[in-house]
Amino acid sequence: MIGDDDLMQEFVINLKDVQQAKEGDKEVFENIMNSLKDQLFHIALAILKNRQDAEDALQETYLKAYMNLHKVKQNQFFQTWVTRILINNAKTISKKNTPYFLQEKIETIYNKQLNDEELFVRDLLDHLQEKERIVIYLRFYGGFEIGSIARILRCPESTIKSRLYRGLNRLRRGVDVNEEKHGK
């Protein structure tokens, strides 16, 4: 069984820093975003599958977060709020990309070669339902706990748990190979 120690840990932001950023301290905001950038970038990469789009999504996220910083009501949820902005941006970019365009832009988004098993799982992920896929991205690539994912996706924790459970099970089963073959 995978323990919590194996998972990437949620980054802990100093709440005072968030408050300072909300009060207009640009430098503190930049520091916060700098500390979150890789975590956010990995989620964007997972959704968009190319570096350029992921960086666009990230930059757009900086912009929206900076402009709407005053809307963060509870400082402790700043990170989930920013992640939600990122997911929405990435989805918007993803919708604009035609499959042909995406093929043209595909590039290496891994710093090490994936082995066969990893390549296989990566491809299987594309066959999951988007709801299940996003939960897996946030859990395994973003390092978010169930409660945080629930806040990001604005769903009950039980829903997140069942999506994660179902998604992982479908991956274990090769995403119902027969189902996929017959086009669902």
Next chain:
Amino acid sequence: MKKNTENNSNNLNDNNIEKVLLNIGSKFINTDMSPEVIHNTCNKTYKKSTLNPAFTMVCFIVVLILAGCALKHFLFTNSAYDNGVNNADKNGYTQTLKVSCTKNNVEIKLLGVINDGERVLLQAQIFQDGKELNLSNISVSGIKLVTASGEEYNFSRFGGGDTQQSREAGIIEFTVKIPKSQIMTLKIESLNNIVGNWELKFPIKGEGSMTYTCDYSQTVDSMNFYISSLTVSKTQIKVKVVISGEFAYNRTGGTIYSGKEKGREISAEGYNTGINGQVSEVITYEYISLAEKKNMLMDFSFANPNDENGKPIKYRINVPLNIK
């Protein structure tokens, strides 16, 4: 790929899938977006939210020009007058006039007229030796409105105030029904003791009002309100009401409401019906739209004669409407 699927799916048991996912996650490239990118993004946003002074100035001038153009049409938008008139003016019911008459170095100009079937309102400017006078501060006598058939009406109000055009202007009001289009004449005998016998002829479009029978009665506490009819014109609503009760004689003012609209009381003509504690009144309110409305609220205020320093006593009645 299909072969891979069949071979690898057997290996993805239990926790293995989670480890593979974590491995994939650990192999993602990191972004080389430097802190400067974040910094520049923030600065770009800051610049976006800061208006260019030159652009602001151009926008300001354009807004001024547009506002100036728009204001030219608002002759009656006058803080000294009721909103029924102001709104009618804004809604385009003003008939523009360009009539003037000069005698003894006094020029009277008529700029516009509103005829709503119940009253005629003239927008006037008066100049003495080229200088515009404030109608609030001049003495006048012998002001009459004469119909084409020779009927004469005395003015009911002679108002002054600052218009949005930033100049003194005035409204001369006559309580008269002019249902037919015709040429009318405004006669003024003297102004500030200068006799001039000015006569200004102007065309007017005929207009009517609508009277609806209401026949509605409501008792609140010990006060009874009987609404017999509503007369609706473009600038006002006249309500015929009979009020019975302890405070009927002490009515101090009121307001009507329908939907989000509110009409203040402009004037009231009342008389004692001869019955103890009963007053019959025709109350005129600023116009509010009643079309398609199901009801109209009427607030009546009464001064309590037993409590000189106290707040007025308020009664609200809900008048059902059947106006289409």
